[in-house]
Amino acid sequence: MKEEQKQPLFQHHRRRVAAFTRKKFTKPAAYVILLLLSYFFGYLSAPSSNSQYDSPPVGPRIAQNRVTQDTAAADNDHYRFTTQCGAPVPSKLVRQTILDRLFNGTSPYDNFPPAHATTLLRKKKIKGWGSNGAVFENLIRKVQPKTIIEVGTFLGASAIHMAQLASGLGLKTQILCIDDFRGWPGFRDRVRDINMVNGDVLLLYQFMQNVVHENATESVLFVPFSSGSALQQLCEWGVFGDLIEVDAGHDFHSAWSDINRAYKLLRPDGGGVIFGHDYFTSADNKGVRRAVHLFARVHGLRVQIDGQHWVIHSP
Numbered sequence: 001m002k003e004e005q006k007q008p009l010f011q012h013h014r015r016r017v018a019a020f021t022r023k024k025f026t027k028p029a030a031y032v033i034l035l036l037l038s039y040f041f042g043y044l045s046a047p048s049s050n051s052q053y054d055s056p057p058v059g060p061r062i063a064q065n066r067v068t069q070d071t072a073a074a075d076n077d078h079y080r081f082t083t084q085c086g087a088p089v090p091s092k093l094v095r096q097t098i099l100d101r102l103f104n105g106t107s108p109y110d111n112f113p114p115a116h117a118t119t120l121l122r123k124k125k126i127k128g129w130g131s132n133g134a135v136f137e138n139l140i141r142k143v144q145p146k147t148i149i150e151v152g153t154f155l156g157a158s159a160i161h162m163a164q165l166a167s168g169l170g171l172k173t174q175i176l177c178i179d180d181f182r183g184w185p186g187f188r189d190r191v192r193d194i195n196m197v198n199g200d201v202l203l204l205y206q207f208m209q210n211v212v213h214e215n216a217t218e219s220v221l222f223v224p225f226s227s228g229s230a231l232q233q234l235c236e237w238g239v240f241g242d243l244i245e246v247d248a249g250h251d252f253h254s255a256w257s258d259i260n261r262a263y264k265l266l267r268p269d270g271g272g273v274i275f276g277h278d279y280f281t282s283a284d285n286k287g288v289r290r291a292v293h294l295f296a297r298v299h300g301l302r303v304q305i306d307g308q309h310w311v312i313h314s315p
């Protein structure tokens, strides 16, 4: 084709494009498309926002795998109570070990009560729940314990009852009471006459007063800390029990943790017994019962019932 023939054709094409552009891009839809296209290309080329804070981008499958791994790890953690217990302290040294470790080698009952508390304490105020059940005598007769560990003591009703039973059977039994002596929020609505000084309820002092009143200071000692840390510490010190009662927090998680930690404290040569109250209580949808059964299933143990209590014998 000659050059002069090409020219009109080219000019015709440009006129058509210009007409198309005028016609099409004056419409609002075209602007919207352009806007979307520019946003899309801008997004691709921009650096990731907050990239110094965000974790590296992960695809949905990797993220899902991570969640699954985290869940599995958390599941394992629920069953892991890994504290290594120390070599067993001989039973006859248990009392002195606690006195040395917790009370500077002296009895905490010496010079009790202190002057500032004398007028605030009742001579005797013993209140408990199921604290005199037949299970205590049944197990003390059977196990003949040298050391009993109680997790959850409150005013000492069950501890004092066990001390009296053991003494009646001619046993020299040391009872260690683990309790933070705080009770629980609102307990003073149910148990009146416990004084408070500057927000501090006098549960520990009233418990001690009860023990003094019942002449049980030689057999009942206390470990005034949270159950988790106290049980772990006794394990590390090698302080084991022949009989362990669990009666502190009654929600599933508290009971689960206490039972697992307490079970490690049963005497290592076997024949010990762990038991606890409120198997039938509806707190936390029967949290105690669910914790006991899960524990028994995991360890292949059998749960027995004695009154309101559950009982598990170690092999």
Ligand SMILES: C[S@@+](CC[C@H](N)C(=O)[O-])C[C@H]1O[C@@H](n2cnc3c(N)ncnc32)[C@H](O)[C@@H]1O
Residues within 6 Å of the ligand: 127, 128, 129, 130, 131, 151, 152, 153, 154, 155, 156, 157, 158, 159, 178, 179, 180, 181, 182, 183, 184, 225, 226, 227, 228, 247, 248, 249, 254
């Ligand atoms: C039901 S009372 C114990 C009653 C006692 N066994 C009796 O029969 O007389 C529960 C006790 O567990 C204690 N407790 C609850 N959770 C605790 C925790 N995590 N650590 C230490 N003590 C706890 C409370 O302070 C309370 O004194």
